[in-house]
Amino acid sequence: MTAIDHTPQVGWRRRTVERDGVRLAVFELGEPAADRPTVLLVHGWPDTHALWAPVADAMASRYHLVAYDTRGYGESDAPDGDAPYRLPELAADLFAVVDAVSPDQPVHVLAHDWGSVQTWEAVTTPGAEERIASFVSVSGPNLDHLGAWTRRQLRRPTPKALAQAFSQALSSAYTAVFQLPVVPKVLFAAGMRPAIWRQFLTTLEGTDPDNLVFAPTFRADAVSGLRYYRANIRERLGSPNPRSTKVPVFEIVNTRDIALRKAIFDNTHEYTHRLWRIDTPTGHWLPYTNPGYLADIAAQFIESIRGADSSPIIDRARQHGARQPHSGKLAVITGAGSGIGRETAYLLSEQGAEVILADINLDAAEETARTITSGGGFAHAYRLDVADTDGFNAFAEEVTKKHGVADIVINNAGIGLAGHVLDATDEQIRRLVDINLMGVMTGSRAFGRKMVERGLGGQIVNLASAAAFTPQQGLGGYSATKAGVLMFSESLRAELAEHRIGVSAICPGIVDTNIVAATEFAGASADGQKQLQDKMSGMYHKRNFTPDRVAAAIVGAIDSNAPVVPVTVEAKVGYRVYRFAPGLSRRMARTKLF
Structure with a gap:
């Protein structure tokens, strides 16, 4: 099955934003206005901005939407080495895109997987609340928060704490393979094909094949994206430096996520001034499996932050202190x-x-x-x-x-x-x-x-x-x-x-x-x-x-x-x-x- 480029269908307007010599491919839908705030969509591995096509279709009538290929993916530049893919560089890219597409107003960010990880780096940067109005995080933890959580579990080795830590270690075992310098590149270059990935997501996640959108650069992106893991995982988990954010954060925790156990998000409230959270029995790739729901719930959160609409679902998701077993239900x-x-x-x-x-x-x-x-x-x-x-x-x-x-x-x-x-x-x-x-x-x-x-x-x-x-x-x-x-x-x-x-x-x-x-x-x-x-x-x-x-x-x-x-x-x-x-x-x- 050939790769699908969704760009003509959703009507993205392409532009380029350059930062420190790295060109980022940026795609827009609609124009910013007082009643059409900017929503920035940030993808993860092994996706590109095309991941957001089904979500964008559902949100385009209400918002000025901006998506971009993060460095190393799609039509953006891919600098050599691992150092250019450290989180501070990725966060700086995000701010550069924000400054270019919405210079006068803060933006709302909806991010998935590594897109969420790098957005966490951005929102914990001092002064981020002046440029980012809200953050919807899907299947992407703050790596410093995760490192702190892991240390806490091991310092208090109760059976429950050890079981949670062991469960997450098993779920994340693939990241150890990604740290290797040659093996994953060879495997992905040979076997990472759109047809195989499509079957994987359809079988494991229960996705609608019509929602699966892959860029023509898919195989190269899968290999290039490994640098995100090598540049950040060991450093952040080994020596975590958890920081707080004043940006309102809404976590959507997928309880059937193959890579992330829900317990790892239980300390987020310690680092956020305002936190909302919903747990759903869904898998890792929510933008593919249920784009309509994701678009709707993100819009409800954005409108509640703007003060435009009150949503009982968002009100119920507000978290004060440690999360209870049925919070938000x-x-x-x-x-x-x-x-x-x-x-x-x-x-x-x-x-x-x-x-x-x-x-x-x-x-x-x-x-x-x-x-x-x-x-x-x-x-x-x-x-x-x-x-x-x-x-x-x-x-x-x-x-x-x-x-x-x-x-x-x-x-x-x-x-x-x-x-x-x-x-x-x-x-x-x-x-x-x-x-x-x-x-x-x-x-x-x-x-x-x-x-x-x-x-x-x-x-x-x-x-x-x-x-x-x-x-x-x-x-x-x-x-x-x-x-x-x-x-x-x-x-x-x-x-x-x-x-x-x-x-x-x-x-x-x-x-x-x-x-x-x-x-x-x-x-x-x-x-x-x-x-x-x-x-x-x-x-x-x-x-x-x-x-x-x-x-x-x-x-x-x-x-x-x-x-x-x-x-x-x-x-x-x-x-x-x-x-x-x-x-x-x-x-x-x-x-x-x-």
């Missing part, structure tokens, strides 16, 4: 006014998430929200009847419009129904199915569609029950709905796997929640209802397994993308008995509890 929880839903909301909020609290009892949801916001968290209460399919779909639309696409959806709302199935009324069975099963299916589908459309993955958690796999007389209707939730979740998990959306089914056993006191008993009189509810509540109180422990299991499932999570000893035992000794499970089901 948006979580939607049904049945959040009490019990498991409320405790899960508390825990996710403590871990940095912004939470949407839905409950049929708005007062209860608002009480949960007040507790969270009084502690400094972000929470929003909504009234929602999960049995109302049209209302649920409208709720999903409203949440997406006001707050953005949910990263986590927890379908927790449910009711109980006990007593013999033959004694239950059609209305009781219908209400049970509408809330426990249809509500879960509607929530999963409504928010799942949004996740798929966004293309950045997510996690759906559905509350089933140990009753899903432990048949019991007196709980036939309830068990049927929870078994439906379990199998629905397993099937949905298979459907959404290609979109990197996880689906987990949580199966608690006997948990002390309000659902017990509100459980209806089919066929019982008014007096009998109260007696049976008191008896059941007493049994659950005596078990004393609290909702916060289920919440911890839910958050654990989100973190690990666990498919099925039995919670409580009886749930774990029942799960295995039903799988491996179903006859025993059926005999146990004959035991009368109520």
